[in-house]
Amino acid sequence: MRAWPIVKSFLPFVIGAPIFWALGVITPEAFRLILITVFVNIVLAVSLNVVNGFTGQFSLGHAGFMAVGAYTAAKITIALDGVQLAFLPPAVSDQVFFAFALACAMVTAALAGLLVGMPSLRLRGDYLAIVTLGFGEIIRSIIENSKPLGQATGLSGLPQRVNMVWVGLCAMATIVMARRLATSTQGRALFAIREDEVAAEAMGVDTTGYKVRAFVISAAYAGLAGALVSNAIQLCTPRMFTFVRSIEVVVLVVLGGLGSITGSVVAAVVLTIGLEALREFQSFRMVSYAILLIALMLTRPQGLFGTHELWDLPFIKRFSRTAVRAKEAP
Amino acid sequence: MSAVNPLEVKNVTMQFGGLKALVDFNLVMAPGELVGLIGPNGAGKTTAFNAITGVYAPSAGDVVLAGERVNGQKPHQICKKGVARTFQNIRLFKQLTALDNVRIACHANCTAGFLDALYQTAHHEREEERILARADEYLKVMGLAHRRNETARNLPYGEQRRLEIARALATGPKVLCLDEPAAGMNSAEKVELMQLIRSIRDQFGISILVIEHDMKLVMGVSERLIVLDHGVTIARGKPEEVRRDPKVIEAYLGDAYLEEKHMAVPAGGEAT
Amino acid sequence: MTEFLQHLVNGLSVGAIYALVALGYTMVYGVLKLINFAHGDVYMVGAFAGYYLATLIMGGSYDPDATTATIFVQALVVTVGAMIICGALGYTIERFAYRPLRHRARLTSLITAIGVSFLLEFGFQLKPWFKTPIEFPPGSSFRVFPSLIPRSQWEWAENTLGVSVSNLDMYGLLMAVVLMIMLQYIVYRTKFGTAMRAVSFDWQTASLMGIPVNRVISWTFVLGSALAAAAGIIQAVSRPKIDPLFGLMPGLKAFVAAVLGGIGNVPGAMVGGLVLGLAEEYVAGYTDSSYRDAIAFSVLILVLLVRPSGLFGRVTVEKV
Numbered sequence: 001m002r003a004w005p006i007v008k009s010f011l012p013f014v015i016g017a018p019i020f021w022a023l024g025v026i027t028p029e030a031f032r033l034i035l036i037t038v039f040v041n042i043v044l045a046v047s048l049n050v051v052n053g054f055t056g057q058f059s060l061g062h063a064g065f066m067a068v069g070a071y072t073a074a075k076i077t078i079a080l081d082g083v084q085l086a087f088l089p090p091a092v093s094d095q096v097f098f099a100f101a102l103a104c105a106m107v108t109a110a111l112a113g114l115l116v117g118m119p120s121l122r123l124r125g126d127y128l129a130i131v132t133l134g135f136g137e138i139i140r141s142i143i144e145n146s147k148p149l150g151q152a153t154g155l156s157g158l159p160q161r162v163n164m165v166w167v168g169l170c171a172m173a174t175i176v177m178a179r180r181l182a183t184s185t186q187g188r189a190l191f192a193i194r195e196d197e198v199a200a201e202a203m204g205v206d207t208t209g210y211k212v213r214a215f216v217i218s219a220a221y222a223g224l225a226g227a228l229v230s231n232a233i234q235l236c237t238p239r240m241f242t243f244v245r246s247i248e249v250v251v252l253v254v255l256g257g258l259g260s261i262t263g264s265v266v267a268a269v270v271l272t273i274g275l276e277a278l279r280e281f282q283s284f285r286m287v288s289y290a291i292l293l294i295a296l297m298l299t300r301p302q303g304l305f306g307t308h309e310l311w312d313l314p315f316i317k318r319f320s321r322t323a324v325r326a327k328e329a330p
Numbered sequence: 331m332s333a334v335n336p337l338e339v340k341n342v343t344m345q346f347g348g349l350k351a352l353v354d355f356n357l358v359m360a361p362g363e364l365v366g367l368i369g370p371n372g373a374g375k376t377t378a379f380n381a382i383t384g385v386y387a388p389s390a391g392d393v394v395l396a397g398e399r400v401n402g403q404k405p406h407q408i409c410k411k412g413v414a415r416t417f418q419n420i421r422l423f424k425q426l427t428a429l430d431n432v433r434i435a436c437h438a439n440c441t442a443g444f445l446d447a448l449y450q451t452a453h454h455e456r457e458e459e460r461i462l463a464r465a466d467e468y469l470k471v472m473g474l475a476h477r478r479n480e481t482a483r484n485l486p487y488g489e490q491r492r493l494e495i496a497r498a499l500a501t502g503p504k505v506l507c508l509d510e511p512a513a514g515m516n517s518a519e520k521v522e523l524m525q526l527i528r529s530i531r532d533q534f535g536i537s538i539l540v541i542e543h544d545m546k547l548v549m550g551v552s553e554r555l556i557v558l559d560h561g562v563t564i565a566r567g568k569p570e571e572v573r574r575d576p577k578v579i580e581a582y583l584g585d586a587y588l589e590e591k592h593m594a595v596p597a598g599g600e601a602t
Numbered sequence: 603m604t605e606f607l608q609h610l611v612n613g614l615s616v617g618a619i620y621a622l623v624a625l626g627y628t629m630v631y632g633v634l635k636l637i638n639f640a641h642g643d644v645y646m647v648g649a650f651a652g653y654y655l656a657t658l659i660m661g662g663s664y665d666p667d668a669t670t671a672t673i674f675v676q677a678l679v680v681t682v683g684a685m686i687i688c689g690a691l692g693y694t695i696e697r698f699a700y701r702p703l704r705h706r707a708r709l710t711s712l713i714t715a716i717g718v719s720f721l722l723e724f725g726f727q728l729k730p731w732f733k734t735p736i737e738f739p740p741g742s743s744f745r746v747f748p749s750l751i752p753r754s755q756w757e758w759a760e761n762t763l764g765v766s767v768s769n770l771d772m773y774g775l776l777m778a779v780v781l782m783i784m785l786q787y788i789v790y791r792t793k794f795g796t797a798m799r800a801v802s803f804d805w806q807t808a809s810l811m812g813i814p815v816n817r818v819i820s821w822t823f824v825l826g827s828a829l830a831a832a833a834g835i836i837q838a839v840s841r842p843k844i845d846p847l848f849g850l851m852p853g854l855k856a857f858v859a860a861v862l863g864g865i866g867n868v869p870g871a872m873v874g875g876l877v878l879g880l881a882e883e884y885v886a887g888y889t890d891s892s893y894r895d896a897i898a899f900s901v902l903i904l905v906l907l908v909r910p911s912g913l914f915g916r917v918t919v920e921k922v
Contacts, residue, residue: 009450058709119907126637129712130857131906134899137854141896177448184447184454185433185440185461188426192434195423202383202417204409204438204501213444247716254713286724293717298702301710307425 009180016172017165024164032164033232038272039167040229045252045264046174047221052250053259053307054178054187055214056194061116061132062222062249064139067241068112069105069223070230071143074155076101077231081159098161102170102227109223110216112139117215121208136243143238154237162231170228174221178261179311181217190214194259244286251289255296257303262310267303334397335360336412336504336537337382342391344377344561351377353561355391359505359537364527366552366569367541370581373558375541376418379507382539383415384408396504410438414503416494418510418541424483428474428493431482432465435500465500471533472496472526488519492526499530506530508540512547520544524551549573557581604764609883611759615771615840617879618778622833623856624863624871625785626692626826632802632866633822635708639715640695641830642853643722644688646846648831649747649838650726651684654736656748663749677750681777681835685828692827693820701816726846744845747838774836781832782872785825789868798822802866855882855898862905864915873913 027035044062051059077098085093120131143149150156181187192200193207201207230236252271256263275285296303337359344352352374359365367375380386382393384405393400395411403411414435423431440461446454469475472492477485485493491511498506508527512520524547531538542548548555549569557565557572559581565572572578623645630638656662659680664673699718703711727742756767789795797818800808809815837852838844859878863870878901886894905912 005452005455006449056709058712119903123906123910126635126708126712127861127906127910130637130854130861131903133854134858134902138896138899141893141899145892180448180450181444185437185442185457186444186447188430188434189437191426191430192423195425196421198385198405199417199421199423200434201405202385202409202415202421203435203497204406205434206404206406217444247720250713250716258709284728286720287728290717290720290724294699294714294721297710297714297717298699301703301706 012172012176013169016169020165020168021163023168027164034273034276035164036162036167036232037229038269039164039171040225040232041249041252041268041272042171042265043167043174043221043225043228044249045256045268046171046178046261047218047225048249049253049256049259049261049264050178050181050190051214051218052253053257053264054182054190054194055211056258057121057211057215058126058129059132059215059218060129060243060246060250061134061136061139062218063241063243063245064116064132064136065109065112065219065222066226066229066245067139067143067238068219068226069109070226070236070241071149071155072108072223073101073105073227074158074230074236075149076104077159077161078155078157094159094161098166098231101161102166102224105223105227106220109226110220112223113216113219114212116219117212121211121215133243133246136241136246140238140241150236152238154235154239156235158231158234158236160231160234162228167228167232170224174224175261175265177217177221182261182309186210186213191259248289251293253303254293255303257305257307259307260303260305260309262308263303263305266305335394336396337539338392338394339378339382340392340394342378342381342388342393344374344381344386345389351561352381352558355381355558355561355563357539357556359539361504361537362531362535363537364531364551364553365537365539366548366555367539367558368543368545368548368555369558369564372560373581374561375558376509377561378558379415379509379539379541382408382505382507383413406438409501409503412502412504413507414498414501414505415507416491416498416509416511418513420490420494422482422490422494422497425481427479427481428469428477428485428496429462429465429479431493431497432468432500433461435497436461436464438501468496468500471499471530488515491515492523495526495530499534503536505537505539508538508542510541510543512542512544520547523547527551545573605887607763607765609887610880611765611767611771612887613880613883614876615775615879616883617859617876618775619833619837619852619875620856620859620879621872621875622778622781622829622836623852624859624875625782625868626830627857627860628863628865628868628871629789629798629822629826631860632868633798633805633819634700634704634711636700636711636715637857638826639712639853640718640722641826642849642851642856643719644691644695644827644849645830645834645837645852645856646726646844646849647691647722648684648688648827648834649844649848650740650745650834650846651687651831652680652750652835652838653740653745653747653844654738655680655683655687656750657736660748664751666752673751680750681832684835685831688827688831688834689824692823696820696823701819723846723850740846742846744843747842747844749842750839768840770840774840777832777836781829785829786868786872788825794818794821851895855895858898858902858905861902862912864912867912867914867916870912870914877913 048059048062051057080097084090085096088096116132116135120128123131144152189200189205189210192205193210197207226241252267253264255271256267335358339355339357342352342355343350355378367378369375381388384400384403384407387402395413400408400411423434440457442454442457466475469478472495474489474493474496477489482490482493495508495511512523515523527538527540528551540548540551552569554567555569555572556563557578564577564581565575623641626641627638630636660676664676695718699714700711703714726739728739729741730737730739732738751770751773754769756769756772759765759767789798797813800813801815801818805815855878856875859874860871862878863874878898881901882894882897885897
């Protein structure tokens with residue numbers, strides 16, 4: 001049937017859901033938040049990689065989109081707390097509303113991404129960094145001055161809806177999205193833009209349009225991450241989404257390797273867990289970040305994985321569909 | 331093939347601040363024509379290319395593609411309308427494979443979109459297969475099939491130039507603009523390139539505009555020539571006429587040479 | 603009318619500081635095409651350097667029994683000392699963090715610059731390692747910059763125009779103007795300045811012409827950092843609360859000023875700084891001042907959308 005490919009594209013999630021549920025059950029309470037943070041950081045790093053790594057742009061405003069998504073989801077879950085769909089058991093109804101809140105978070109964040117991206121992406125790389133930083137700060141400024149959004153104290157008392165299945169599936173969704181993008185024509189166009197924008201434009205790629213699209217997708221997933229993280233700690237304040245947060249995500253992407261999804265995932269896992277382990281040295285955390293960044297750029301600017309992926313390894317390629325297709329060609 | 335000329339350039343002038351890089355440039359290309367654009371360095375040849383392909387908007391004059399005026403349109407729009415080019419300094423996607431370089435050029439005609447890619451629809455799969463087949467074919471035409479999975483920057487220089495041509499061809503153009511395609515090649519490669527250019531024209535029926543410095547190549551390949559010097563067109567016509575034109579000789583070799591030779595026809599020689 | 607004049611004075615004071623810091627951004631961008639993210643933090647270090655120097659030299663604030671001349675000399679020593687320290691800091695940053703990456707992709711240098719910025723900001727927030735003779739690093743809480751010069755209001759302005767102007771503001775503005783004039787002279791009338799401008803146009807050709815590019819770039823950093831230090835001191839003298847993050851906002855705003863004037867253009871940075879300072883003062887004064895910081899970013903976005911090359915910048919066309 002014609003819809004089969006689309007159904008098949010949902011298969012990873014169907015398989016993943018019970019695995020994450022099991023993970024949620026066996027994880028001791030002490031590590032629960034850390035694991036959730038790991039998954040959220042995967043979403044953040046991989047989504048930023050689409051803009052910074054695939055397309056070679058330099059966005060420093062990821063936290064701003066997180067904030068947009070977080071506040072959207074927060075307002076919705078608070079508003080719908082206690083409301084129930086009559087035909088469903090309360091727990092399921094809550095989850096349905098949460099899914100709705102997450103979807104809205106992605107939409108508003110995507111809109112924010114469109115608003116920010118459209119004017120900015122015509123600019124050269126260094127300027128884009130500053131402009132995205134500026135927009136992130138403007139978003140935060142607006143939130144801090146907005147009464148309905150709780151101003152500086154933010155929104156609290158968010159109903160607990162997040163669980164391991166949600167964050168796990170979202171992390172998976174982000175990875176799947178990035179991978180499918182990377183192996184498609186559209187993804188290749190993004191790589192072309194990164195390699196040589198002038199040549200890409202000459203070969204028929206609408207560079208500005210594609211940069212904006214990459215930006216919007218990335219912003220949407222950042223909004224998703226923001227919604228997840230604020231719901232996990234049941235709190236949503238502007239201070240959670242400063243540009244320091246943006247820089248932290250940039251570190252993850254750069255450490256893993258700009259353009260490598262595997263790298264972003266590994267870096268997210270390693271750094272999140274590593275920093276947790278070093279919790280006593282909290283004051284050194286940012287200084288360590290800084291030294292790490294500088295040392296990394298001086299010694300290995302391509303990061304851990306460069307642009308390589310796990311699935312590019314020969315023995316994995318042999319089982320991959322795309323490889324099969326490529327080998328079938330004359 | 332329609333009788334409308336795929337490319338018409340009418341009195342295009344390119345001005346940068348006070349500098350006129352190109353003055354009143356005129357060019358009409360009929361379908362399947364091979365035209366050479368020559369002139370000393372800095373004559374404005376690449377500027378002409380840039381004006382045609384939309385990198386710069388003409389300061390004056392019109393660029394008309396198949397009857398449609400395209401002034402000020404962006405390069406990717408002009409590419410979709412049927413003009414492809416290569417670059418003077420090779421601009422391949424260096425970190426990508428040869429196959430990917432060509433596949434990206436197929437983008438111009440791809441009908442599947444972002445959502446198709448994300449949901450892996452059947453449409454997407456079909457397009458991917460079509461693009462793959464098309465890219466492989468162009469690689470084969472340019473003799474690069476064996477380099478398919480090689481990273482572009484690892485290719486030998488001559489093959490990189492051929493890859494750039496393959497990539498430009500993959501956009502499915504009606505007009506192909508080659509900017510010094512033979513630069514850095516040895517004479518054997520140049521002969522091959524000459525034959526390749528002709529066979530491309532014969533096989534795909536596209537008009538080809540070539541900028542070249544190697545006189546043997548450009549005289550051998552072009553049906554007619556345009557000569558630029560300091561942005562101004564100083565001669566046009568068949569290769570044999572142009573090479574004897576004293577203005578052309580002067581532009582390349584200087585008037586001292588002309589005086590030495592009493593402004594006569596250069597004896598069988600080529601101005602290089 | 604008095605309100606208008608008050609904003610004018612305040613705007614010029616603030617603008618002068620932005621201008622001094624913007625000059626550092628613009629000069630470095632001119633020669634290296636790099637946005638030195640760490641520059642705002644050099645401004646912060648300048649203020650702290652002044653703080654520490656004052657503590658060491660004078661034991662803190664000025665001695666009320668000393669003569670006016672002594673007070674001024676001491677203030678000058680503190681300022682110049684801070685400028686020298688920051689000049690050295692600028693040199694070190696360029697030499698060890700940026701120079702090795704000069705031939706790599708610009709993104710790499712940009713990320714390194716962010717790293718250096720963070721290192722300064724958060725390094726200074728660490729709890730003190732030494733206690734004597736100075737507490738360093740200063741830690742994250744505010745320090746009060748010592749009073750270097752006795753503060754007094756300018757009575758004429760107060761009485762005739764109703765405008766509150768302190769002598770510190772006037773000295774600060776004066777010093778800023780003097781420094782800007784000196785820089786203008788250096789950039790346009792000396793051999794070094796010509797070399798700097800040559801490097802900013804085309805460093806490869808400049809190097810072929812015999813210009814010691816590395817040395818020029820190092821001195822550019824030194825100059826820019828010294829100016830930032832002066833700005834830090836001027837600011838700290840009139841508004842004495844300093845902390846390791848107090849260079850963040852001014853740094854970003856000074857960058858906006860540099861872009862407004864046309865990044866890479868020295869007079870542009872001065873004009874941009876003053877314009878931004880005035881704009882900020884007037885908009886914040888007549889509307890809701892809680893959006894003060896957002897004004898600078900809005901200016902940035904406006905400039906980049908309407909005229910990315912800035913007021914005085916040249917529009918570069920990429921050769922294809």
